């Protein structure tokens with residue numbers, strides 16, 4: 001028997017286990033998947049939990065529920081990969097040999113990377129919303145917060161779901177308006193980038209949003225430390241921003257397991273071929289989702305597109321054929337703008353987000369780069385799609401793995 | 414897109430003055446852009462530029478912190494070499510795209 005070993009049973013690992021179990025003969029291939037968690041979280045819901053839009057129970061399912069029959073699920077922490085000997089060591093000292101390894105361990109926040117962030121004020125006046133605990137603690141804080149300076153902050157790029165912090169700022173505006181205390185809250189968005197939007201078309205189309213919602217922006221802010229005693233964040237260039245409530249996205253890093261294995265980059269991401277998704281570490285190691293160092297967005301939709309491509313390439317690898325399927329960086333995200341409206345963006349490595357119709361060219365019904373109510377319902381429907389279509393490895397109707405140009409308004413320079 | 418001439422070489426630039434095609438870059442062009450940005454280039458500056466170009470070739474996303482962990486220069490040092498938005502300025506001189514997010 002040959003063995004495929006999948007590390008991580010989050011969005012990507014779960015989809016890969018489903019695809020590969022369908023594609024490979026059970027009498028020839030064993031498939032094993034390892035994860036330390038009992039719970040599979042719907043991470044996009046962490047954006048809404050602080051505003052009491054979702055109940056915690058709506059964001060949690062059991063990991064087992066989505067792992068198909070015929071796949072061995074092991075609940076244990078992964079210690080490291082021994083790539084020379086094609087085996088993985090678990091925390092409990094078990095060794096699992098493999099023929100093909102798929103790394104799908106995602107990424108997580110590392111507040112310890114920033115001086116002063118994770119101190120005494122962590123989950124008192126400083127919060128993240130990228131973890132279940134952070135998001136839940138922030139919900140409790142917002143329920144009773146009396147107002148003041150709310151600072152929504154990105155520590156550094158890349159982060160997963162790069163627009164989530166901006167959505168958080170937009171949803172805060174709605175939340176405090178509805179609570180009739182918007183006057184008491186000053187919202188500031190602090191980013192290491194040159195603006196809230198960095199791509200030309202999006203900048204032109206969307207810059208009105210911040211002004212309309214009275215959100216201040218501080219750009220080019222590269223955080224050096226949090227001075228929690230004096231409620232301020234400081235950057236290397238000498239800028240300071242004062243807060244009463246700091247909602248930050250700490251540095252995102254790949255799992256420490258990758259560092260222990262000795263092949264991560266500076267942020268523990270695995271060097272990966274941006275088209276084939278084969279690792280640059282060894283031929284029989286493949287990488288998917290947030291764990292890669294690809295220049296694509298770290299998002300569930302991206303992992304979904306990658307999973308179908310990676311499945312085909314792994315089948316080619318098994319047949320000793322060239323890896324022909326190429327991922328184009330396709331990403332598709334809804335962006336909440338508050339008050340039951342959202343934007344939709346669809347882009348890839350080379351095509352920036354533009355206006356247009358989606359998924360059916362000329363018809364839609366969704367509109368790209370434009371605030372609509374239907375896009376908002378799309379975002380809300382994503383939770384159902386995630387549990388019932390994405391994780392089960394089913395194709396999303398009308399949406400292909402490769403980005404389509406049809407329906408997009410593109411001004412040739 | 415516009416065309417600009419640096420050190421006698423005609424290159425394609427975007428509205429913000431970043432080179433569109435990093436293969437059109439050479440050191441003389443880098444030096445001219447540095448002059449426009451009022452940066453006096455030293456060996457240390459070039460070491461950083463070379464590292465940035467190398468990372469860009471490998472198509473990895475860059476951040477100030479990543480530069481700080483490069484072993485070439487720490488973040489404080491990076492700010493000293495290229496004050497005010499170091500990554501933006503250094504990327505421009507290196508002839509690589511301005512760091513962007515997805516939108």
Ligand SMILES: Cc1cc2nc3c(=O)[nH]c(=O)nc-3n(C[C@H](O)[C@H](O)[C@H](O)COP(=O)(O)OP(=O)(O)OC[C@H]3O[C@@H](n4cnc5c(N)ncnc54)[C@H](O)[C@@H]3O)c2cc1C
Pocket residue numbers: 007008009010011012013034035036037042043044045046047076077078079104105106107129130131160161164255257288289290291298299300301302303333334
């Ligand atoms: C606030 C927020 C909002 C988001 N919004 C959206 C959105 O609107 N749309 C969208 O498409 N995406 C969104 N995302 C991103 C999306 O959730 C992720 O990109 C996606 O889950 C990545 O899947 P993954 O499998 O690569 O990683 P994950 O789903 O994070 O899975 C990684 C798994 O590996 C396991 N693991 C890691 N290390 C170890 C170890 N050492 N031992 C054992 N197990 C280990 C973890 O327990 C985890 O289960 C959002 C994310 C956040 C945080």
